[in-house]
Amino acid sequence: MGQRHQLFVIARIASRYRTLAAVHHQWLYGESALQRCLRVLDIFRARSNRIPIFQELRAARKKDDNFWARRDEFQPFPFVATCLTAGSSCDPSEGYQHRVHPLAFNITFGRVDNDDGITVIDISDPNFLRFCFTFLGDGVKPLGASTYLWRYMRHRDYLEPEQDSDDAESQGYSMDDEEANDTQNREDIETQTSTPPSLREVNCDEVGRPSLRDQTMDQLINTALEDPDFDLSSTAVAQQLSDFIPKYRRKLLSLTEKNELPSLSALDSRIELAFAGETVVDLSPFSNLPAEHLVKAASNLLQSGQVKSLDLSHLQQLSENDLTGIFGAESGLETLYLLEMPQISLRYVASMWNRPESGIKDIYHTELLRRPLVEKPTFSKFKATLQSPLVTDAKNPVKHILWARVITGKTRAPNVRKADSFKIDWHRLKPAAGLSDYYDKAAMCCASFPINDTLLPPTKLVTGLTNFLLCISRAKYGYGSDQLSDIGFTMAKSFALASPRLTEEEAATTIGPLPELMFGATSVAAKSMSFMWPLDFPQMKAGERSVVIINEHDRSCQEESEDKEKFRLAVVTHESAGYEVQSMETYLEEVMKSNEDVTQLLEYWKRNTEFVSACESKEIHELLPAMERNMKLLREGWAWEMVSVSWDR
Secondary structure (H helix, E strand, O other): EEEEEEEEEEEOOEEEEEEEEEEEEOEHHHHHHHHHHHHHHHHHHHHHHHHHHHHHHHHOOOOOHHHHOOOOOOOOHHHHHHHHHHHHHEEEEEEEEOEEEEEEOOOOHHHHHOOEEEEEOOOOOOOOEEEEOOOOHOOOOEEEEHHHHHOOOOOOOOOHHHHHHHHHHHHOOOOOHHHHHHHHHHHHHHEEOOOOOOOOOOOHHHHHHHHHHHHHHHHHHHHHHHOOOOOHHHHHHHHOOOOOOHHHHHHHHHHHHHOOOOOOOOOOHHHHHOOOOOEEOOOOOOOOOOOOHHHHHHHHHHHHOOOOOOEOOOOOOOOOOHHHOOOOOOOOOEEEOOOOOOOHHHHHHHHHOOOOOOOEEEEEEEEHHHHHHHHOOOHHHHHHOOOOOOOOOOOOEHHHEEEEEEOOOOOOOOOOEOOOOOOOHHHHHHEOOOOOOOOOOOEEEEEEOOOOOOOHHHHHHHHHHHHHHHHHHHHOOOOOOHHHHHHHHHHHHHOOOOOOOOOHHHHHHOOOOHHHHHHHHHHHHHHHHOOOOOOOOOOOOOOOOOEEEEEEEOOOOOOOOOOEEEEEEEEEEEEEOEEEEEOOOHHHHHHOOHHHHHHHHHHHHHHOOOOOOEEEEEHHHHHHHHHHHHHHHHHHHOOOOOOOOOOOO
């Protein structure tokens, strides 16, 4: 059932195309397939995702043939897989959400269940992405967008196949026969844009001897590499050469890769010089240098207060104690990359995040990205076996998102409102694991979605919630509200797309880890095909917070009416004698340290969530006990048909 489509991400590794990630989409074809392809391309070319993509490509190019022969559910390139998962199934700007299922990373075209084509994206060069579509029944012939759409829409607005082919050649989209038939005739790609002009190296024999400036530059670089006491600030000539630092850094990296450094003495000062004044520092190429030099260099660079992004990926010589030495003092660091570093545990990552003096907003760790994508246990064993080591108690004051959906304006079901105040009578609503527009019983669909295992500074909490609310409010064909798992999938991917920065570009395309507990519970519930939700109502400690979202679906309104979907939200602090209820604006003003930051965040929230109103304290005090009761009944197997249950008031 469905119009099944798969999306593959590939890269050329050692002269062969290899699959890095793949997903199965149960309902994708025609124009929607093109839209999902463009969305994935936007994510892969986003500047904020560039470093993790390069690092996973670097890791892929180190793998041998035995690795590529694996045929299991292992996800060795989890950042690429997360980009593909979120990009192919969630777009808040369009209100698009659909379930997708991750496939084995190295699966071939012939092993998928397909009847509506395949999308292939080549990220061999992240600066120059390429894509194509193909059908299995056509001998895996690469197709451009117009040719693919022609199968579904024979309309004059679309180019005929012959025109598309000619246009592809004129723009440099075509490939030669040898490239098109490479590796099982399945990784054939058409370029997305025309080939950029190559940069031709200048031959000194053609133009004469090097200039005086070039000679001076070479002499200074050699002096800096050979003299451990070289001081840039005391060298007036070097200060006048604006490209000295970049050229010196390239020379140092080249010598390091070839093991041709003159000596290891004062190596840390040479590394510091290579990144002097830089806000983005990449130490990952120094994988063959002793740990003590890297620790000292990284620590000194951070103490300058200028470094905002630090990449330590692939540096497996660094231990957790070494990292403690690097991050011993407060710095202005915001983003840390620890990819392909299995010696660094997730518990240590959590401890780094939870330090009071830490200002880090994002940590990229391979296992942190991989765990949500790993196959989860069966429904009955889920709670007993899934425990996340990444619990962020100190820096994540919000632990859960509590979701409640009710349908009003029904004609054949009892009214869900109180007669005296027209407020929703939460106590009398029976539990349901999903509420569609056709459901005619006085019921409430509710669930708890944990986010206490996710690195969520206030900015990412706001952007994640905004993504979720925009996605479900803008949905053109409903947002899959028939089951709680659909809500969970939308929410988990919305937080994977949460950005620590508020620029419009990054807020829509930045990728981070999927929330493990939320995504895992969602996956288990979806596969179980039951009405149960595997997580209980949270037992919160005094002082801990939850975000409560109420979705009121008014069936009496017209389909295009803005009043059809109503949303209310509150930040609730659990107290021993009840709940303290705050608006999002009040909460942000309380937890944010910088007035400038909170002002920008409040403006972003108000601008994007004008359709969301605040919950009243009385409604929260009525809703939460009803949610706790109904979620317990759902966990015990209570189904939709049990409508004769009466509640004790």
